[in-house]
Amino acid sequence: MPNVKFRASRRTLTSHAGLSIIGQCFEIAGVDSIDSRFPTTLGMRTSDVIKSYLGLLCLGMSDYDAVENFRRDKPFQQLLTLQKVPSAATLRQRLEKLAANDLQARTATWSTTLLSLIEAPITAETTHVCLDIDTFVMDNSNSKKEGVSRTYQKVDGYTPIAAYLGNEGWCLGLELRPGKQHTMKESNAFLERVLPRAQGLTKQPILLREDSGFDSQAHLALLEQQRQVFADEGRRLDYVVKWNPRGSATADQDTWLAVAADYWEELRPGKRQALWPQTVSIHDDNKTEYVVQRVMRLVERTADRDGQLLLEPDYELEGWWTSLDEAREAVIKLGMTGELSPVRHPAKRRRIRTVLQELVHRAALVIHKARQIILDFGQDIGRMTVLNTLRSRLRYPRGTPC
Numbered sequence: 499m500p501n502v503k504f505r506a507s508r509r510t511l512t513s514h515a516g517l518s519i520i521g522q523c524f525e526i527a528g529v530d531s532i533d534s535r536f537p538t539t540l541g542m543r544t545s546d547v548i549k550s551y552l553g554l555l556c557l558g559m560s561d562y563d564a565v566e567n568f569r570r571d572k573p574f575q576q577l578l579t580l581q582k583v584p585s586a587a588t589l590r591q592r593l594e595k596l597a598a599n600d601l602q603a604r605t606a607t608w609s610t611t612l613l614s615l616i617e618a619p620i621t622a623e624t625t626h627v628c629l630d631i632d633t634f635v636m637d638n639s640n641s642k643k644e645g646v647s648r649t650y651q652k653v654d655g656y657t658p659i660a661a662y663l664g665n666e667g668w669c670l671g672l673e674l675r676p677g678k679q680h681t682m683k684e685s686n687a688f689l690e691r692v693l694p695r696a697q698g699l700t701k702q703p704i705l706l707r708e709d710s711g712f713d714s715q716a717h718l719a720l721l722e723q724q725r726q727v728f729a730d731e732g733r734r735l736d737y738v739v740k741w742n743p744r745g746s747a748t749a750d751q752d753t754w755l756a757v758a759a760d761y762w763e764e765l766r767p768g769k770r771q772a773l774w775p776q777t778v779s780i781h782d783d784n785k786t787e788y789v790v791q792r793v794m795r796l797v798e799r800t801a802d803r804d805g806q807l808l809l810e811p812d813y814e815l816e817g818w819w820t821s822l823d824e825a826r827e828a829v830i831k832l833g834m835t836g837e838l839s840p841v842r843h844p845a846k847r848r849r850i851r852t853v854l855q856e857l858v859h860r861a862a863l864v865i866h867k868a869r870q871i872i873l874d875f876g877q878d879i880g881r882m883t884v885l886n887t888l889r890s891r892l893r894y895p896r897g898t899p900c
Contacts, residue, residue: 509863512573515873516858519885520556521578522892524549526615527608535604536596546580547592548605553578556858562586562593573864576871606671610695613668616892618699620664623832626705626736629670629696631661631689633681633711647677659685661692663699670695681711686720693724693735703734705822707833710742718790718819719782725821738833741792741817754815758796768801768808773826776817793818793829857885 524530529545529552536544553574554564563586568574575583584592593601613620620627638646638655649657657679661671671692675684689706696704706721721737728735758772765771776792799812818833860881863874875882 515860515862517577527612562590645676649677706737710740713742715780722788736821739819
C-alpha cells in the first residue's frame with residue numbers, strides 16, 4: 499500500500515459544482531416569485547423550500563431526509579441562492595401544505611419560461627416538431643408508498659405520464675400516477691395542459707406521437723378538436739397514434755386478408771407486406787362524428803430470414819391513426835415505437851443520469867474573493883469549459899450580446 503496521509507484544511511470544497519447552473523436556471527425561471535403567492539411567517543421562504551428540494555432532485559436524491567446532509571453545506575446554499583436550508587421535517591411539512599394549495603398550477607410554467615427565455619433549440623423531425631407523450635413504469639417493489647400498485651409491466655410502482663418536445667426531448671409535462679392507472683385515464687386533460695406549452699415554444703407545425711395505449715375514440719376526437727383550434731390560429735397540428743387492434747387482428751383475419759389482396763408487395767423471399775389506407779368514423783361523448791384516417795400494414799411470413807420454411811404463414815397486423823397527408827411508409831416511420839423504431843439523433847438526447855454524472859457532480863474548490871464565488875476545477879478544463887459556456891448562455895437570454 500502507498501504511504502497515504504489525510505490532512506484537513508480550512509478550504510471549502512464541493513462535489514456538486516454543477517449546481518451553479520441549476521441556481522441560475524432558478525433565477526431565469528422566476529422561482530423566487532413564488533414567495534409573493536405563498537407568503538409565510540414561519541421564518542423560511544417558500545422559494546427556499548422549493549429550491550432546496552429541486553436541488554436534491556438535481557443531485558439524484560428524492561428523500562426528504564437527504565436534505566439534512568446539506569444544512570451545513572455552504573456551497574449548496576450559495577450556489578442555489580438560498581437564505582436557509584430547511585430541515586427534513588420542515589421540507590416535508592411545507593411541501594405537503596403547498597401541494598394542498600395547488601402548488602403545481604403555480605409552478606407548471608417554470609420549465610417553459612426557462613426554455614423560452616434562453617431560446618433553447620427545438621429541432622424538427624422532417625417537417626414537424628414532434629411532441630411525444632407516453633407513460634412509463636417506476637419500479638417501487640417492496641415499498642409501501644402511497645399510490646404504489648401493480649403496473650402493466652407486472653411490477654409494483656407508479657406509471658407517470660410525460661411529454662417531450664423536439665429531437666432534444668425537452669420535458670413539457672411530467673405527472674405521477676398510481677401504478678394501476680390506465681394510460682387513457684385523465685390523459686385528455688394532460689394533453690390539454692401540455693399543448694399550449696408546446697404551442698408557445700415553437701411556431702413550426704407540431705406532430706403528436708402516441709402509442710396504442712392512447713387509442714380511444716374520445717382521445718382521437720379531442721385531437722381532431724385541437725387540430726381545429728390550431729387551424730383557427732393559423733397553426734398546424736398533426737398526430738400519429740398507434741392503433742390498438744383489441745383482438746380484431748386474429749378474429750377478423752380472413753377479412754384483413756381479403757382487403758390486403760390488392761396491396762401485396764414482396765420484401766424478400768418468404769416475406770411480403772400490404773399497406774393501405776382506411777377511413778373510419780368515430781364519435782365523441784356528445785355523439786359528434788369525426789372522419790379520421792388509419793394506415794394499415796399486414797405482414798405475411800412464410801419463411802424466416804434464414805430461409806427456413808414455416809409450417810403455417812405468420813401474420814402481423816398493425817395500424818396508425820394519423821392526420822398526416824404523407825405517404826404510408828412515411829407515416830409508419832414517424833409512428834414506429836419500441837425496438838423497431840429508428841434511432842433518431844442519438845447525440846441530441848441525454849439521459850438524466852449522464853447529465854448528473856458529467857455536469858452536476860463535479861468537484862471544485864470554492865474560493866471567496868472580492869464578493870464573488872470562484873469555482874476552481876483544477877485540471878478538469880473540459881468540464882469547466884462546458885459549464886462556463888452554459889453559464890454564459892444563461893446569463894444573456896433572448897440573444898442579448900455578452
